[in-house]
Amino acid sequence: MDAVSSTDPAAGPPQRRAWVEHIMGMPVSIHLRGTGVDEVPAQQAVAEAFRVLREMDSVFSTYRPDSDLMRLRREEVGITQCSPLVEESLRIGQEAEVLTRGAFTTLLPTGEGDLAFDPTGLVKGWAVDLASAPLTALRDISFCINAGGDILVGAHPDLPSSGPGEISWRVGVEDPSDRSRIATTLTLSRGAVATSGTAARGAHLYDPAAGELVGRPGSVTVTGPTLLWADIWATALFVGGPATQEAFAASATDYRATAL
Incomplete structure (x- = not known):
């Protein structure tokens, strides 16, 4: 990923700083561009963003036996004893299953021949969206979060989206x-x-329709306002068929898809 800026050349290029942590089994990088990227508010916002990502990992990791998700799957706790995020992930998954005409599911193979509740397919995008909140509050700063190759770009509402002062990625x-x-x-x-x-x-x-993992070559890239739904639709369009494509065209009007 490269970044370019369309800010006023007379003002010079915007400042830039990047941070990287290994969370959710992948490198997650946060990039800031603009004024004040080395100041305390920016550093605090980045720290809070990483804290949110670590919290999501502690709740949903399938590799940590003490995560809320794994404890729920072992029936050590009920859903009301888990973080409220777990019940919310169930709701989002059910909504996604309906919208994608069944191409997206949170019931995934465990490797032991059965299916279990696993919202992995939506957690990463959702986590990044949540983590972006403190970054959006930084005035005169644009940010980019890269989570294992999936990207969310944003900025303070007062930063222009085009023309003089815009920072693009x-x-x-x-x-x-x-x-x-x-x-x-x-x-x-x-x-x-x-x-x-x-x-x-x-x-x-x-x-879910075939009951098997998809091994065909290729990829689907989806762009849109949130990483949560861009990721859900990218998965659904890759595994789904014409019904899912029709659903995407009808209901995801703020999103665009490209198949390669």
């Missing part, structure tokens, strides 16, 4: 047939970019 979309090549480049000052496919992790996306 250029996001490269990987070619699934040649991961060393960038297939296309997107430029945005606000919005999300999510890609689902098999190039990086192989057959890991579950098709």
